[in-house]
Amino acid sequence: MRARSYHHGDLRTALITAGLRAARSGGAAALGMRELTRAVGVTPNAAYRHFADRNALVRAVAAEAQELVARAMHERITGINPDASPAQAAVDRLRAVGLGYIHFARTERGWFELAFLTQEAGPVAAPPPYQLLVDALDGLVATGVLTPERRASAEWPCWSTVHGFADLATRGPLRHQDPRVVDAAAARVVDTVIRGLGVPPALLLRTPADGGSENA
Amino acid sequence: MRARSYHHGDLRTALITAGLRAARSGGAAALGMRELTRAVGVTPNAAYRHFADRNALVRAVAAEAQELVARAMHERITGINPDASPAQAAVDRLRAVGLGYIHFARTERGWFELAFLTQEAGPVAAPPPYQLLVDALDGLVATGVLTPERRASAEWPCWSTVHGFADLATRGPLRHQDPRVVDAAAARVVDTVIRGLGVPPALLLRTPADGGSENA
DNA sequence: TTGCGGATGTGGACAGCGTACACCAAAGAT
DNA sequence: ATCTTTGGTGTACGCTGTCCACATCCGCAA
Structure with a gap:
């Protein structure tokens, strides 16, 4: 310049x-x-x-914001405990994907709002965050935590739940709630979907006070 | 006039x-x-x-839109099978709440977008749709389907999931998907949360082709 | 009945927005 | 050295929310 x-x-x-x-x-x-x-x-x-017009500019910026979401989620994934069993690690990875998404939404709500615009996932041009979710779910199958039947289309429950929570926490009723309450709710919500997928409870029930990690 | x-x-x-x-x-x-x-x-x-300004007008219209959401959900609730066992009926009611929310979002996306603005749920002024969810969850406890411990704060997983799906289906990647695919995904998603809450699978696994109801 | 005051609607103006059209400056190819 | 393509400027139009001063009507009190 x-x-x-x-x-x-x-x-x-x-x-x-x-x-x-x-x-x-x-x-x-x-x-x-x-x-x-x-x-x-x-x-x-x-x-x-x-x-071409304002909308095109917004879409271009939104694409960049999506990269930021993916980067933040990826960082969180790489930070998980490497000493766990493969099955546990796979579950933790999925949890990291969900909590990373939520965390990003809460700490960077402007970028998050943007990132969700013009999402076109599916067969064509899967956005980076979506790909991380797919990988995490595949990991559950690879480690035998999830049967292939249960894994099918499991993206939707997962994405729905964390996205919905993110929306509740940024634009919805949890907007002005005590962050610690929101943290707890986030952990609860993510665990609920994971259990709903068919993951054995033993792999996700953490002791109270949590396994030493700043969450959500 | x-x-x-x-x-x-x-x-x-x-x-x-x-x-x-x-x-x-x-x-x-x-x-x-x-x-x-x-x-x-x-x-x-x-x-x-x-x-006072445009925002005040929007909020007033939004409040009205919330009433419409609640009304639509209520209609769906009253349409469930009355011959089921109390436990089954309670589960069906919760499902109706979720699918009603999603259905409204998909068929009246303008109103739905509006209804979600200025949500202030929680202790103060619970919006009508939220109240329906609370009642459905209480019903699960009353019929013994859910323990009081599991029921605590169960609103958030439920609301998160259906709201997230609604958002994916109206503004997100499922926006322009075949409606039948979206219907199936909606049913899957709602069942996943309900299972995640701790509801015994026997109460929600429907046979393929579903129990004769236009869903989502 | 008269008249007065508060509530309600009008008219005009201002700043800001997205964007279309015509024009101009610079970079690259012949 | 000129011509063409690319990229930036200037002006203008119609739209928006909102502020101000003014007009009008309703209901109540004298």
């Missing part, structure tokens, strides 16, 4: 970056053509050389 | 009614001061005699 040329040099990515910065606190509503071009120091219409 | 008086007569409710009509297809975005006052045949500023 040369200093003060007539041409900006890399306006497209500059707008996306500014968009991420703005959306972090303001959510999707903070992504205005005028607002972002102003932040980048350029005329509003300049953006139209790189994005 | 006399024909063409200077004063409208009942502008407040007229605006809410127009708002419901507009939001049904357009969601919250369709609730504009100018748009609604125009629909009612009055000046934009007239609305400010009844609502």
Whole structure:
């Protein structure tokens, strides 16, 4: 980005970056053509050389936000106890996926709101966070925790539950609740789905006070 | 509402009614001061005699939308099989609550989007749909299906799951999926949470092809 | 009955938004 | 060295929410 040329040099990515910065606190509503071009120091219409309209810009920023979600979830996955049995580790990985999703939603609600827009999972172009979920569920089958029959379409209960909780915790009734209450509810909710999938309770019942981890 | 008086007569409710009509297809975005006052045949500023700002109007319409959700869910509850055992009926009632919520979201997505705004459940002013869920869960305890320990805070897993699924089905990746696929997923998802709560599988495993009911 | 005050609706204005159209500046190819 | 393509500017239109001053009507009190 040369200093003060007539041409900006890399306006497209500059707008996306500014968009991420703005959306972090303001959510999707903070992504205005005028607002972002102003932040980048350029005329509003300049953006139209790189994005068809506001919606296209929002989608581009949203894709970036999805990467951030996946990165946060991945970090949490790599932090789990390596000394556990394979079966336990697989369950813990799934739990990390769920709690990572929820944690991200609560700590980065602007980005989270954005990330959920224009989700097109399914056969085409699975978004990164979705892929982590698929891998975790496959891990349960590989370690014999889940039968292939039970695993089929297990993505939907899992994603539904953690996403729903994330929405309740960011835009819904849990919005202004004591964070520790929300933490506890999150752990409860994630364990409930996992049990619902058919995972033996022995693999998920933690002792009270939890196995030493900041959760949700 | 006399024909063409200077004063409208009942502008407040007229605006809410127009708002419901507009939001049904357009969601919250369709609730504009100018748009609604125009629909009612009055000046934009007239609305400010009844609502502090746009947000207040939206909240008022949202409250109405919540009533609609509750009504739809209630209808579904009253339609369940009366010949079942008390325990089975209690489980069916909980399922009806969940599937009713999802069904409403999918068939009235504009109203649903609106209904979720300004949810303030918890000790204060529980919204009608939430109350139906509480009652259903209490029913499980009363019929001995659920122990009081398991019932505690069971609202969150339930609400999270059905709400999350509703969101996936209306704004998320299931948005443009074949409705029959979504129906099946909805049934699967609801059964998964219920099982996760600790309900014996015998009370929820339906035979394939389902027990003769249009679902989700 | 008159008149007055509070409630309600009008009219005009302002700032901000997304975006279409015409124009201009610079980079790259011939 | 000129021509074309790419990318940025300037102006303008219609839309939005909201503020201010003013007009109008209803109900109550004198």
